[in-house]
Amino acid sequence: MELLNHEYASALSTILQVIASLLILALGAGIVAIAIAYFIDKNQTEHTIRRNYPVLGRFRYLFEHLGEFFRQYFFAGDREEMPFNRAQRAWVYRAAKNIDRTVAFGSTKTIREPGSVMFLNNPFPPLTQEAHEASVVLIGPNCRKPYRPKSLFNISGMSFGALSAPAVTALSLGAKQSHCWLNTGEGGLSPYHLEGNCDLVFQIGTAKYGVRDEQGKLDDERLSDIASHARVRMFEIKLSQGAKPGKGGILPGNKVSEEIASIRLIPVGQDSISPNRHPEVHSCTELLDMIHHVRSITGKPVGIKFALGDTQWLKILCKTIHQRGIESAPDFMTIDSADGGTGAAPMALMDDVGLPLRESLPEVTNTLIQHGLRERIRVIASGKLINPSDIAWALCMGADFVVSARGFMMALGCIQAMQCNSNSCPTGITTHDPKLQRGLVPEDKATRVAHYHNNLVHDVELIANACGVREPRQLKRHHARQVTVNGQSISLAELYPYPERSTSHPL
DSSP states (O other): OOOHHHHHHHHHHHHHHHHHHHHHHHHHHHHHHHHHHHHHHHHHHOHHHHSTTTTTTTHEEEEEEEHHHHIIIIIIOOTTTTTSSSHHHHHHHHHTTOOOOOOOSSSSSSTTTTTOOOEOOOOOOOOOGGGGOOOOBBOOOSSSBBOEEEEEEEEOEEEEEEEHHHHHHHHHHHHHHHHHHEETTTOOHHHOOOOHOOEEEEOOOOEEEEESSSSSSSSSSHHHHHHHHHTEEEEEEEEEOSTTTOOOOOOOGGGGOHHHHHTTOTTSSSSEOOOSOOOTTOOOHHHHHHHHHHHHOOOSSSEEEOOOOSSSHHHHHHHHHHHHHHGGSSSEEEOTTOOOOSEEEHHHHEEEEEEEEHHHHHHHHHHHHTOOOTTSSSSEEEESOSHHHHHHHHHHTTTEEESSSSSHHHHOOOOOOSSSSOOOOOTSSSOOEEEETTTHHHHHHHHHHHHHHOOOOHHHHHHHHHTTTTSSOOOOOGGGGEEOOTTTTEHHHSSSOOOOTTTTTTO
């Protein structure tokens, strides 16, 4: 026994000696590292803080990097963060997980804050058995293959390349389960978009990815090939997006893999620059020419996507449509908001250019009403609409459909880490790092996508029923009020009055 105890003591002593040696080695290495950092900081000329406060100055950058994470989880209130606060994200997460979405003890929303919207409940709402789902709306009545979407809430454009393969696959599978459409984004049609066999909207960006020739011009044969896919239901010509209106994109060559190159029809390993507009479109007349050209080749509905800024061109477009005939109109308009999102954009454009959807959506719908085109052109609202009240407001303002990108990203598991442009997305959604993508299992996340969609539509129906209508498409501006700067609310119908239809455009 004594021999055994002696062996244990000897072993323990050896372990402690090793640990002590390692600690001394680590301490020595730390001192050497600090000395090297001190020497570098003291002699470099680029950073003043590090030059004046060697080593200690480096902590500034660490705290600056960690600051947004500490604010998100420890310091910011439920309604304080941007671009989406904790209350908004929490609702999406609960809806995606299909768990209890009720809250207790009262709302944390400041209902007297200017801009807040309140829906007006009716004293005699329809009984539960009298309410029903949103009615079906036809898009492209003059097309050879018009489209009747099954859902009023759909997935906005997100390209493969911007999103990972597992993320796109999960969205496709989830869209099929929830009977909504998935917009491909401007990066072309990938196998992952087709994986779930869902309805697709093919977006034609300024670089014509997926439907371009070697010079970057629209290739009719490739366009026809895309249209031959039965699941490609519509085509969307992208003029601009809310986060960076008036600017194209740059896809660095190191991201142009063989797979992405084959989908986008661009050279492998070379930078790909998207023009800031379609080079062949200089006017409303040429825009209608392009719409007609795409529609005649595909036989399917063709619309435009834009972030509204200058409103005069929209009036010119409506007048040009009447000059050419109402059948020349785009089949739909997707209105993006100035506070829309993207993987990366100049702050000057993201913060300060374009109109927010709160202003642009009523401006577009009123312009279409005034020119007698509201029934001909379907309106799709896009930009920071992720909760039921957002969608209900858009329907009140005249939207036929609502699309969301970031809402569905959160359904996939996005935690708003703000790492979309760094290839280090911790949830595997916007990264091409296989190690990070491994955490995103498409089959599991597809179920969350479907749950999020279905629960959101259900809650929009709850709002509509509370307002006294049988289904969401019956919501009008008089069903809601908006708080003004004096703390009092005003009817949306009074704040954004419906215009009179022009006598020169009676259709």
